[in-house]
Amino acid sequence: MANKIIVIYKKVGQRPVVTEVEDDYKAYQGLVGGLFEFLRIDGTLILGMNEDGRMKKLPVNLKLDFNKTVSIHNNEIVGDVFITAEQGPDFRSLTEKEQVKAMAFLEEWGVAHRNVV
Secondary structure, eight states: OOEEEEEEEETTTTTOOOEEEEEEEEHHEEEEEEHHHHHHHHTTTTEEEEEETTTTOOOEEOOOOTTTTTSSSSEEESSSSEEEEEETEEEEEEOHHHHHHHHHHHHBBOOOTTTOO
């Protein structure tokens, strides 16, 4: 049985939440609904997203500003996402400080969740 880690999870159209998941490949696939890829957003923080989200025409979840965030090929991130922390080749739970930082990132760049109660 894999260890559990704390991540921040944001479904499309919803506010991000702190959640505990198995530190396991299949658990990450479950969060994003398929194969996943990562994008480093700050230091050891990484954003997990669906690798095939554009092909699957998943809805936009985040819109990033190239001048204020990481540089990627397109400023839109589609499908459900999560943020975790990297420790060497492995992932680890987010610290409380990292949770605050990750939540702020997702709140700032999230799409269509501001009217969700």
